[in-house]
Amino acid sequence: MAEPGAVAGLEEELTCPICLGIYSNPVSLGCGHSFCKACVQEARSHRPSPRGPFTCPLCSAWADPAMELQPNVQLRSIVQKFLEAPARQQEQEREGQREEEGASLGQRDGVILCDFCLQEPQPAAKTCLSCEASLCEAHLSKHSTKSPLKDHVLMEPCSAHLLAERRCPQHGKLLECYCKTDSVCICVLCCIVSSHRKHKITTLEEAFGQAQSVLPETLATVKEHKAALNQSIANLLKQEEEVKAKESLLRDQLETLFKEICLQLDNKKREVLKALSDYKEQQLSQIKMEVQKHKEEKDAASCDIQELEALRDQKDLLLFIKSFAAIQARKRKPLTNKDGIELPTPPIILDKLTTDATLRLFKQFLSDMQSLFEVPPVQEHLTSSMPLGLKFGYSANVVSASSRGLLHFGVSNPSDAIQHVKSNQSFSRGCHFWEVDTSNASCWKLGIINPNFECYLQMSHDSLHVFLGQTMITAKGFSTALKVVRVELDCRRNTLSFYNVSVEDGDAAESLRLLETVSIPSDYPAYATFGVLDGSLKLL
Incomplete structure (x- = not known):
């Protein structure tokens, strides 16, 4: 089995200079350098002119753009055997395990891991701002013993995000100064070449001391402001409850008001309709009385007609005169030429003029009601x-x-x-x-x-x-x-x-x-x- 160090050295020789991965379908240029076929094609596609010259990405030697890329069969065979080697597979498995263990360890309780531990990363003890790396106890001791590194600034372990915040976004230098004019932390170059060069500048240590001296006063001011905010919130909540209570009371009052308005309107409606109904009954009663009276007079006239027709055959002079005189003496009131009788004046006159006047008054009433419900101006x-x-x-x-x-x-x-x-x-x-x-x-x-x-x-x-x-x-x-x-x-x-x-x-x-x-x-x-x-x- 090949040693892990030999495997690492061979892997470096089989790495594509462009993609930094193991060769995939390697090809060679005229200068002798080899690349992945896809990487060379991608590099050729980015030249300024599609038909222009092409240079090797490593040695910048000219290459014919029309020339076909020649596969490196021997290199491809070596890559294939390397990828199939058991040592390679074991190394890949160990790297995967280390990555998983490191990720799980780093995720546990937000622990910052040492950047120099390769096998099993240990929790970092300090973070070097100059090296921008976190170190465990073992690597920290080696770091401190080297003379060029003794002056580096060490701090409590922090993530890469916090490290980036400690550097000037414009110059990339550590933030070591404080601009009192703009109240921002700046680097040394900002004091010299940027817009801060004429400002009032101090060190972070001096700014820290001044901030510590006014911290109690600032804290007391913020506490007073918080207490005032609490009191203001309490007042607002109390006012909110008062608004709700007033709205509920006003709603009940309006409900009562509109119910009373509707009740009086219904009462007036019933009163007017009853007066109209009484007027109708009065008219009908009077008409019925006149009809009955006229029917009685009609019956009497019918009797007179019958008696007069019977008198035409009466031969006795005395009886004729008596009967005729009696019929003639009966009173018969002359009838007027009017149709019907004179009826009482109706209690309600509802013509167009009256209707328009009523609607106008009602609109005025609604307008007055609307003005009452409008938000009144400040008195x-x-x-x-x-x-x-x-x-x-x-x-x-x-x-x-x-x-x-x-x-x-x-x-x-x-x-x-x-x-x-x-x-x-x-x-x-x-x-x-x-x-x-x-x-x-x-x-x-x-x-x-x-x-x-x-x-x-x-x-x-x-x-x-x-x-x-x-x-x-x-x-x-x-x-x-x-x-x-x-x-x-x-x-x-x-x-x-x-x-x-x-x-x-x-x-x-x-x-x-x-x-x-x-x-x-x-x-x-x-x-x-x-x-x-x-x-x-x-x-x-």
Whole structure:
């Protein structure tokens, strides 16, 4: 049996220089070198010109491209005997076993194996960054004893992937420096020839020390951030539960609302249909009574006809006169030329005009319902950041209040009976309200204004008046002085409402009493207006 070393040497002589495998169907070129036939054909196919010259892959000797490739019969015979040799087969079996054992050992618990163990790879003790190889204890001792290798950098065993991460992807050198400007690890060449050459560079050791010094502070910051995130998540989860609860409650309320609407609609339907049915019964009863009356009169007329026909044969003058006079004296009401009788007016008049009006009102109802279910815009409150009396008079020029900043008011017309100012803040959409303390004024007005119209509530001599332009909408006596007035502008519905607000005892919602709601033109923007003749107003 051939020795394993001799087999390895023979295998090297029988290896194709192109594919690095045992010759398969070997052929020889004119220079004497042999290759696999398929490898030579593949090399010839990659020459620049299909008809151009061809050179040997080993010695670059010229070869005739038209020449047929000559099989090397003797070499092919040697290869065949080599492949059939028992030693070769045993060597292949041992290599396969070693590969399987190495693979299974390497896969077990993620162990890094020694790259220099050939028979049975042992777990690596260190990895050399310079050699890019992992070494077991035995090979590590040999590695450390060689003087040229003593300066190599050793580290804990790591895989080839981690080794590749420790080298610069641009220059292939070890990452030994740290760029503070870009906060990245770089190699020595990066410090000299790349974009980092003008940056602030330090060693990995110095960067490690600096990172260790700020690690506790960074860790505390990250922990605080995590705690804040946990609190935020808890708040969001709580808000999620609140949203679900509100949605469930709102769903129940809507179910109840629509059931009530359907119930009232069904009741109204039954009421209308019953009135229609009663009207029909009334008409039919009256018609039946008239028919019965006419039948009775018809029977009486039939009797009269029979008696009159019998009188034609009566020869006794006295009996004829008596009978004829009795028949003639019977009352017979003349019949009108009308068909039927006069019936009562129907309770429901359902002509085209009525139908269109009903459908129009129903569409308006649906539109109002839709506006109620729409997501309402943010309701802005015109307010003051501090108790600020708005004092007005003929000498007033500018007064200031605030709503998310500073709002300026200026006198609009000094010749008015009641001096008034308007806000620089305008309103064009959404819902808005403001509350004004009027307890220190006896004659005042509050509302909105724009270049085309003005709508306001005015108190004068214990009387309330609501004006839309020059038109008085309402007037009412009000003996008790108003303490607080609330003005609400709804740009969606184009309405302006005035409320009496007197929060003292009890529910605050019950103290909000509507004074008047006015439909205003959809002409925006509008401005808040305040006017006083004597005293002062305070914007709450």
